[in-house]
Amino acid sequence: MGNGTFVLAAAVAGAAVFGLSLLIHNEYFFFAGYVVLQYIVLATAWNILGGYTGYVNFGTAAFFAMGAYSSVVLYKLVSLPLPVLMVVGGAISGIVGFGTGYLTLRLRGVYFAIATLALAVVVQTLIVNWDFVGGARGAYIMRPAQVPLFGNYIQYLFLVMLVLAVVALVTARTIERSRLGYGFSAIRDDELAAEAFGVPTLRLKLLATTLSGALMGMAGAPLPYYVTYLDPASGFNLAYAVNSIAMPLIGGTTTWVGPLIGAVLLGTIQQVATVTISSAANLLIVGLLLVGFVIVAPNGIVGLFEQHWRARRA
Amino acid sequence: MSAPTLLAVEDLSKRFGGFVALEAVNFSVAEGERVGLIGPNGSGKSTLVNCLCGTLQNETGTVRFAGQAIDGLPAHRRVRLGIARSFQLPRPFATLSVGDNLRIPLLYAVDARTGVRHSKAEIDARCGELLSLMGLADKATRPPLELSQVEMRKLELARAIAAEPKLLIADEAMAGLSPSEVDDILALLVRLNERGITIILIEHIMRAVMSFSERVLVLVAGRKIADARPEDVVRDPEVTRAYLGE
Numbered sequence: 001m002g003n004g005t006f007v008l009a010a011a012v013a014g015a016a017v018f019g020l021s022l023l024i025h026n027e028y029f030f031f032a033g034y035v036v037l038q039y040i041v042l043a044t045a046w047n048i049l050g051g052y053t054g055y056v057n058f059g060t061a062a063f064f065a066m067g068a069y070s071s072v073v074l075y076k077l078v079s080l081p082l083p084v085l086m087v088v089g090g091a092i093s094g095i096v097g098f099g100t101g102y103l104t105l106r107l108r109g110v111y112f113a114i115a116t117l118a119l120a121v122v123v124q125t126l127i128v129n130w131d132f133v134g135g136a137r138g139a140y141i142m143r144p145a146q147v148p149l150f151g152n153y154i155q156y157l158f159l160v161m162l163v164l165a166v167v168a169l170v171t172a173r174t175i176e177r178s179r180l181g182y183g184f185s186a187i188r189d190d191e192l193a194a195e196a197f198g199v200p201t202l203r204l205k206l207l208a209t210t211l212s213g214a215l216m217g218m219a220g221a222p223l224p225y226y227v228t229y230l231d232p233a234s235g236f237n238l239a240y241a242v243n244s245i246a247m248p249l250i251g252g253t254t255t256w257v258g259p260l261i262g263a264v265l266l267g268t269i270q271q272v273a274t275v276t277i278s279s280a281a282n283l284l285i286v287g288l289l290l291v292g293f294v295i296v297a298p299n300g301i302v303g304l305f306e307q308h309w310r311a312r313r314a
Numbered sequence: 315m316s317a318p319t320l321l322a323v324e325d326l327s328k329r330f331g332g333f334v335a336l337e338a339v340n341f342s343v344a345e346g347e348r349v350g351l352i353g354p355n356g357s358g359k360s361t362l363v364n365c366l367c368g369t370l371q372n373e374t375g376t377v378r379f380a381g382q383a384i385d386g387l388p389a390h391r392r393v394r395l396g397i398a399r400s401f402q403l404p405r406p407f408a409t410l411s412v413g414d415n416l417r418i419p420l421l422y423a424v425d426a427r428t429g430v431r432h433s434k435a436e437i438d439a440r441c442g443e444l445l446s447l448m449g450l451a452d453k454a455t456r457p458p459l460e461l462s463q464v465e466m467r468k469l470e471l472a473r474a475i476a477a478e479p480k481l482l483i484a485d486e487a488m489a490g491l492s493p494s495e496v497d498d499i500l501a502l503l504v505r506l507n508e509r510g511i512t513i514i515l516i517e518h519i520m521r522a523v524m525s526f527s528e529r530v531l532v533l534v535a536g537r538k539i540a541d542a543r544p545e546d547v548v549r550d551p552e553v554t555r556a557y558l559g560e
Binding site: 179183185186189190194195198254 | 367368369388389390393394398399401405406407408409410414417418419421422423424426473477
């Protein structure tokens with residue numbers, strides 16, 4: 001399938017999901033669906049750096065929360081439509097991604113991962129001590145009850161996140177099949193050899209951190225409007241970092257389908273568990289699944305299928 | 315010698331902390347020449363290769379390639395200028411297929427040098443051509459970790475050739491191979507040289523170096539102690555002393 005055809009197919013699939021959702025008259029569906037879509041974006045964004053390029057980022061929460069807090073700041077200053085807030089949130093997280101990349105990409109493996117973890121702590125500390133955005137108390141956002149053309153606000157949020165999920169998946173797939181995708185893979189496999197065969201490794205790694213950070217920021221920007229009350233503890237929740245790593249790992253990191261499968265699967269299980277058991281069970285479920293997959297299917301669900309097909313062909 | 319100089323190394327030094335890995339190394343290589351580089355383990359051969367290719371940066375001295383000083387240039391810029399290397403221990407891109415391993419230099423070195431974006435079909439064709447040349451055609455879709463030792467060495471060379479270099483530095487491309495396999499690789503290198511590629515061969519297998527090289531450089535403890543025709547180098551008392559002791 002060419003890139004153009006895929007964009008069309010993804011848009012049709014997105015429209016179909018939204019069309020079907022209109023048949024559901026339960027508002028809770030949109031609340032739950034929004035979270036799953038948000039994880040599709042986060043998992044895909046994480047995978048561009050972690051799966052394609054091989055740099056493990058533990059700081060998803062930082063990029064995500066920066067997007068969310070940039071919306072809080074803008075909310076207090078001016079009144080802007082949600083898509084604009086997402087662009088701004090994406091730009092800020094993208095710039096921070098670039099800066100983080102520049103400062104840390106000389107670090108490899110576990111050292112890079114620790115640096116991203118440190119970034120999350122630093123950003124959270126800054127936010128906690130920044131009174132303008134509510135500090136540790138948090139900030140309230142009054143969202144309009146209705147949006148022109150869309151009606152219910154939660155449906156609008158759902159649609160916006162759906163569009164972003166489609167954009168993220170199209171971006172990931174386009175990269176995967178491009179010259180850039182080969183460059184990323186070469187860096188992941190052997191950075192020194194990649195550089196020796198012409199890959200401008202530093203530039204490509206900066207591109208990956210910027211793109212990945214920007215998508216995470218865009219996913220975070222609507223969050224204050226979704227929760228209507230944002231405090232650092234929820235914006236920087238450990239669950240974002242853990243899920244955005246676990247979802248691609250469980251789905252499979254080498255293709256765009258992996259994070260999608262992982263996010264839909266884990267995200268849905270977590271939403272069901274929140275209602276039926278308790279939201280406290282979520283991280284436990286993720287942890288157990290992750291341990292299980294690392295043992296049974298180290299290449300994720302996509303890896304399992306590939307193995308199966310190869311065995312059948314042979 | 316009438317051919318113009320392709321590579322000129324002047325007073326090149328490299329230290330790691332207090333350890334002097336290379337000290338004031340001077341040599342030049344003419345276009346189309348076949349040069350052997352030998353020396354005992356730890357004599358600085360690989361460090362020299364790394365300094366030529368940009369994997370390491372030399373502290374003092376100058377490396378000129380085709381008349382241009384290339385000190386400080388990162389490795390990816392040097393391979394675009396036309397210096398390609400194979401690694402002493404093969405370092406394939408493990409998750410890419412054997413064919414896709416060649417795609418990296420084609421996409422990133424050749425296209426960047428010529429400024430031409432080749433189409434996917436053209437690059438596929440070129441990959442196929444190179445794989446056939448190296449006798450790896452039937453492995454194109456396999457992961458490199460399934461290759462045998464000799465196939466892995468061939469892939470390592472194929473990837474360097476894919477970069478369409480003017481200067482090919484083969485760092486122990488024949489280590490661990492049987493005598494007939496060594497002959498295969500040597501024949502291939504000679505063919506490449508006949509096509510106009512200048513070659514520096516770093517090798518421990520003396521038979522290979524001596525038959526291949528027009529000129530042999532000897533490094534001992536970071537210094538060049540000999541630079542002469544192969545038959546003269548083996549008779550050099552200093553070289554004998556370095557290899558066999560007093």
